[in-house]
Amino acid sequence: MAMKKILSMAAAALILASCSQTTEQNASSQTPDEAVTELMMSRRSIRQYKDSAISRETLDEILKCGVNAPNGRNLQAYEIRVLSPALIDSITAAVVKDNPKIGERNGFKNIFVNAPCVICIANDKNYDMSQVDCGLLGENIILSAWAKGIGSCCLGSSARWINDSPSAKPYLDRMAFPEGYELLYCIALGYPDETPNAKPRTMSKIIYME
Template structure:
C-alpha cells in the first residue's frame, strides 16, 4: 500500500428552508434557555460549504474540548485538527481502501459513488485518539466529543461524528498516518469529527422518550 509522503504542513493546535429541513432559530433569552436550546437544536451535518473554519473558532472549540471532565483528570486524549487538503485526501483514500468490497452502513455505504468523502467534504477533520491503557478513556473521550459538538453548534458551525473511519485509521497499514499526526505510542483513534459551515439544516430524527424511566 502506498505510504504517505507529506512534509511542510502545519497542524494548528443563512440556509434555505426545504421540506426536509428544520427552520433556523436564534434564541435570545436567558443563558439557561440558550444552553438548553443549543443541546436540543444541534444536528449531525453531512453537507458543508467550502468556507474554512477560522483559527479563533478552532481555539474556542478546542478549549471546550479539553475542559471536559475526565476520570481522575487524566485527560486520556490526544486531539488533532486537520485542515491540510493533502492529508484530508489521503485519509479519505485510506478509508476507501479499507471499505473496498465491504458492506458499510449509514452514509459510509455510499463509498462507491464518485467523489465520495468519508467526512462529507468538510474542510476540517478532528481526530481524537485515546490512551489504550486507560479503562475510562472511551467514556472520557465521549464527554470531550460532546463538548466539541455543542461548542461548534454554538458558533453556528456543523459537525458529524465519524465512527466508520475509526477502524480504518487503526489498521496496522495506516500506522504512518498516526505517526504523521504525531499520535503517541499506546494511543489509538477513538472518534473522528467532521467540522465546517453547514450547507443543510436537517430536522431531528425521532427520539424515544419511552427509553427513559423515572423510579421513585
C-alpha cells in the same frame, strides 16, 4: 393614490422593523437555560458542508471548550489531532486505495462526510474511563461549534477505516499517539449546507427508580 401606496409601504416597513427588533430582543433576553436548551435541541449531525474553511482562531475557541469538559481524575485521557486539508485528502486516498467502494458514493470528496475540517480523537486504552473522557470532550466541541454556526458529525466509520487500512498506517504513525492510545473516532466540522430534521428519540429508556 401614489401617496397612499407609499404610506402603506412605509407602514409595512415599520411593522417588519418592529418584528425583527422583537426577534432580536427575544434572542438577547434568553436565559442561559433557554439558550443552552435551544442549542442542544437544535443541534443535528451535518453531512453536507460549504467549502468555507473554519478560521484557526475559531477552532482554538472550540477546542478550548472541548478540553474544558469533565474528565476522569482530570487525567485528560485523550489525544487530539486536527487534520490539514492536505492530510484529509491523503488519508482519504489511502483508505480508498484499500476500500475502493467507499469512494464510489455520489459526490464523494473525502472519507469524513466530505467535511473541510476534521478532528481525530484517540483514547488511552489503559484507562477504563478514557472513552467517556473522549465522548464528553467531543460533545463540548460539537456544541461549541454549533453555537458558532458550525455543523459537525461524529464519525466512528472513518476511524475504523483508518485503523483497518494498511495504506493509512503511515498517517496513523504521523499522528504519533502515545503508547497505549488508539484512534477512537473523528469529528467532521464545517459550515452547514443542509438543515436536517431531528431523528426521533425515545424517553422510554429512562426509569426513575424508587
